[in-house]
Amino acid sequence: MLRPARFDDLGLRRALSDRLLPSLVAAMAFLAALALAGTIAASALAQHWQEGAGSVLTVQVPQPAAAASNGAGTRLDRVVALLRATPGVALARALDDNELATLLRPWLGSGSGRIALPLPAVIDVRLTDAALDTGRLLAHVEALAPGTLLESHDRWARRLAVLARSLQACAGLALAVVGFVAVAVIAVAVRAGLAARRDAIEIVHGLGATDGYIAGRFARRATLLASAGAGLGALAAVPVLLGLAGLAAPFTGQPADVGAAGFANALPLALWLSLPALPVLAAAVGWLTAQSTVRQWLRRLP
């Protein structure tokens, strides 16, 4: 009755309504959640490729069973021995026929094992030292088995990392644009509220309200609406992100089935932490935008 619990002297419950602004901010937060997921996924991929592929080398030895150029043994055995003796090499292993067939199946079909082609041997090499001088290594190998190819995954990894970083930058840019639009949306809503409550503001101003008081009323309302909207938007993004994570699971080594137990693991921890940050961020944006918009508007009053 006479209690001021919901005292709304500027009539902001109607001037800054709980429909339009929260809906728009919810849409922004939804987009922000997708962009965040993009940033986090891209950075995880970049990391993965850099760590995984950076220290892998593939060596192809044509005519593996032929004799090596100098001394005893087949070309393959001598090359494997040389690689194993090279400092910085953790592991050098020739793929067996089955593995080779698996590798070639996409190109040659399931009958690849029976095709009588002169296939090179393939040696899978893991390095402890990613900065190993592959040029010198190739010269040594060529001396033993001319025609041997040495393919460093490092270059691919670098290209993929550049791609991942570009994806990350795009997602970051999308986040920035979403933030900018959110600021604009809140500023427009606050301006509309100021126009709608011009008389009330002038009256309260005339009764001795400070700019801080009036800006505070608007900022409180804008903070509430923006954070509520962002909370809804972030919540709405969760099922979409879980669906995407389910689709991506085969490529990231996660189980495709997202059961109750796998629920928390379905999305990266960084994403679980940044989703609740969206309403907090929206609250901060709402508060700052409303404060500066209202204070600037109030300068027209004496």
Place this chain on the structure above:
Amino acid sequence: MGNAGTIQVMQTGHSGQTGQMVHLDKVGLEFSRAGASNPVLHGLSFSILEGGFRWLLGPSGAGKTSLLRLLHLAVRPTQGRLTLLGQDIGAASRSRLPELRRRIGMVFQDFRLLPHLSAFDNVALPLRLAGRPEGQVRVDAVELLSWVGLSKKLLSRPAELSGGEQQRVAIARAVVARPLLLLADEPTGNLDEPQAERLMQLLHEMNRLGTTVVVATHNAALVSRHPAHTLRLADGQLVRDD
């Protein structure tokens, strides 16, 4: 107005020593719109001592409301020097003004009540803006509203009140925070004669307790029943000050 209550709420935080509450030195006011300027007040010089009472008279359009708006710090003078509550308004920073406004009560010609607030909340507003504790806000606002005969309309919104009732809410709001300077613009415009007399009783009581009072009116009968110092404006100029 309603039953005659006591008005102990009217003690002002007044210092007691008499100085100038209002001082104007060749004050002018002009409104400019789209490049064209419209002078409304020219060369006004007068002063009112603390605890003074003034009738502000003059034909419609003479500038009475404009002068009261100047004294209420709703506009700043465009010429001359205005001193209020010991502050040179021309030199005062914008952030100084809210504090001064809280010491000035104003009854607007058009009431200017907040339409979405009840009579009680309208009257409580100046107290809440001044940061008074809610318990005191309640007591003071209800007492003032009872005094103007609106104890049964505490929760009515302005649209649900008659013109005279709205005017009485506006009067209660102007005096509830015990201003040092009370400005009233045509405060009896919507009141019948007994109500107008009761308002005069309130103004005199506040004046007796130290509040400086300026009342703009067209009500010649009221002025003749309560003779006092008079400022008369015509065409934005002061034509009489006695």
